[in-house]
Structures are given as C-alpha cells and as structure tokens.
Amino acid sequence: xxxxxxxxxxxxxDEIAKKLLGVELLYQTQRNLVGGHIVEVEAYLxxxxxxxxxxxxxxxxxxxxxxxxxxxxxxFKMYGMIMLNVVTQTTDKxxxxxxxxxxxxRGIEELSLNRPKIGFDQTNGPGKLSQALGIxxxxxxxxxxxxxxxxxxxxxxxxxxxxxxxxxxxSDETQPWEQRGHxxxxxxxxxxxxxxxxxxxxIDHGWN
DNA sequence: CTACGGATGTCCT
DNA sequence: GGACATCCGTAGG
Numbered sequence: 125x126x127x128x129x130x131x132x133x134x135x136x137x138d139e140i141a142k143k144l145l146g147v148e149l150l151y152q153t154q155r156n157l158v159g160g161h162i163v164e165v166e167a168y169l170x171x172x173x174x175x176x177x178x179x180x181x182x183x184x185x186x187x188x189x190x191x192x193x194x195x196x197x198x199x200f201k202m203y204g205m206i207m208l209n210v211v212t213q214t215t216d217k218x219x220x221x222x223x224x225x226x227x228x229x230r231g232i233e234e235l236s237l238n239r240p241k242i243g244f245d246q247t248n249g250p251g252k253l254s255q256a257l258g259i260x261x262x263x264x265x266x267x268x269x270x271x272x273x274x275x276x277x278x279x280x281x282x283x284x285x286x287x288x289x290x291x292x293x294x295s296d297e298t299q300p301w302e303q304r305g306h307x308x309x310x311x312x313x314x315x316x317x318x319x320x321x322x323x324x325x326x327i328d329h330g331w332n
Numbered sequence: 333c334t335a336c337g338g339a340t341g342t343c344c345t
Numbered sequence: 346g347g348a349c350a351t352c353c354g355t356a357g358g
Contacts, residue, residue, distance in 0.1 A: 182344095183344095201341065203341060204340055205341085320333090
C-alpha cells in the first residue's frame with residue numbers, strides 16, 4: 125500500500141489532518157508545477173459536527189461529494205474564492221480536511237504572478253492559497269488528490285517539530301464539540317494564518 | 333501590532 | 346433576503 129492509500133485508510137479524520145501537515149500540495153498548470161507544503165488544516169467530522177457542511181445531513185454547497193470515496197477533491201466557494209478540501213472517509217461518512225495554508229515550495233514565480241503579494245501573505249489563508257495556485261473554478265472538483273492535476277506529494281514531505289491543536293476558525297470555542305480542537309498547525313511556521321510575529325520560527329519554519 | 337467593517341459571489345430559505 | 350470554513354484596507358493604541 126502506498127503512502128496515499130495508507131494515510132486515507134485511517135479512520136480518525138483528526139489523525140489524517142495532522143499527518144497532512146508537511147505533505148506537498150501540487151498543481152500541474154499549463155506551464156509549471158506549482159505548490160507548497162501544507163502548514164495548517166482543519167478537520168470536519170460529519171453529520172454530527174455542527175460546523176460541518178454535512179451537519180444533520182443537510183444538503184448544501186454540493187456536499188454530496190463529501191459522501192464519496194476518501195481522497196476526493198471537494199471544493200466550495202466563499203465570497204468568490206475557492207476553498208480546498210479532501211474527503212477523508214468512505215461512503216456515508218461525510219468527513220473531510222480543509223486546507224487552510226501552505227508554504228510555497230514549487231513554481232514561486234508563477235505563484236507571485238497569480239497573487240502579487242509580498243512575503244508570507246502569499247499563501248497564509250485558504251482563499252489566498254487557491255488564488256496563488258491559480259485555482260479559480262470547479263474544474264477539478266470531484267477528482268482525486270491521488271492522481272489528478274491537483275495532487276498530494278509525499279516524496280519531499282517535511283516533518284513538523286511540533287503540531288499545535290487549536291480551535292477552528294470561526295468556531296464558538298465554548299461549544300462542547302470544539303473543546304477537543306480540530307485545527308492543526310505547524311508550530312512556528314510563518315505561513316500559518318494569524319500567527320503572532322513573536323511566535324514565528326524564522327530559522328527553520330518549524331520543520332525538523 | 334490588533335480590531336473592525338465593507339466588499340464580494342454563491343447558495344440556501 | 347440572509348448566511349458564510351474570507352480578504353483587505355483603514356483606524357487607533
């Protein structure tokens with residue numbers, strides 16, 4: 125079994141989310157391979173999760189893809205920007221991981237053309253990273269992160285020194301469901317959204 | 333630096 | 346007509 129298959133064979137979506145940190149998110153454009161290492165993710169845990177797009181089986185934002193096979197690319201739009209998610213479980217278990225930030229590693233020039241911003245502001249948010257990669261429509265929605273133009277790369281995977289568990293963004297932290305924390309970040313990485321400046325590790329960005 | 337409000341496109345009720 | 350898993354510019358400490 126390869127790394128992709130064994131990762132998505134795990135039954136705990138929180139665990140899958142954590143193990144995606146350091147994996148490369150790669151996009152083959154017409155010119156280049158662009159992408160970066162995943163540094164921030166959130167887990168969404170199915171029909172009993174009040175924050176989930178599948179909460180109580182409600183149909184919205186084409187969430188039927190969440191019920192498909194693990195590894196499926198699931199996109200939706202927020203204020204016109206594409207949000208990238210990966211389905212993490214099998215049929216009838218609509219769980220997924222939301223990719224919130226990456227550290228650029230490939231195709232830096234093209235990233236800068238797509239999103240002309242300076243420094244860490246390039247890809248430190250879910251809408252920002254899809255802009256930088258050049259993903260603006262639903263063309264790859266429903267395909268697989270295993271073998272489509274948008275895929276995960278395990279060859280150059282980095283290992284975080286430390287993973288922080290935080291509350292999901294936009295969540296009500298007083299709710300029982302949120303107590304465990306379902307947002308995971310590479311501690312000290314400068315591309316983590318809303319990281320405080322004094323927390324940033326400028327030496328090695330939080331990688332081993 | 334943090335805080336806040338307006339812009340913005342889809343999708344739902 | 347409202348909600349929203351966001352972004353950005355501006356105001357103020």
